[in-house]
Amino acid sequence: MRWNLRMKAAEAGIWKSTEMRRRLADAGLEISAGKMSALWTGTPTTIRLDDLDVICAVLACEPTDLLLCEPEKVAARKPTKTVEATGGAVVTPRLGRHRSVPPA
DSSP: OEEOOOHHHHHTOOOOOHHHHHHHHHTTOOOOHHHHHHHHHHHHHHOOHHHHHHHHHHHTOHHHHHHEHHHHHHHHHHHOOTTTTTTTTTOOOOOTTTTTOOOO
């Protein structure tokens, strides 16, 4: 996912994180300067849905405007099966078979 807060804020005429923080406070969401800086400059690993709801209300947008899917990055993370790495045969794990008996 790509975090698109700065672009949506710019479209709403908000160019500084301090202005965004003030508007969020006016809407009832008090954010620390550190948290606002993290939201403004990077991609958050987590965000509360209540906070996302207020951000969307301030920017007059939808969550899908702020969180952009990047399917090419997902595809790049998918492991590839290569015949060379497995010695010429594709190895398929067989889970749950041939288990040893626990000691008595």
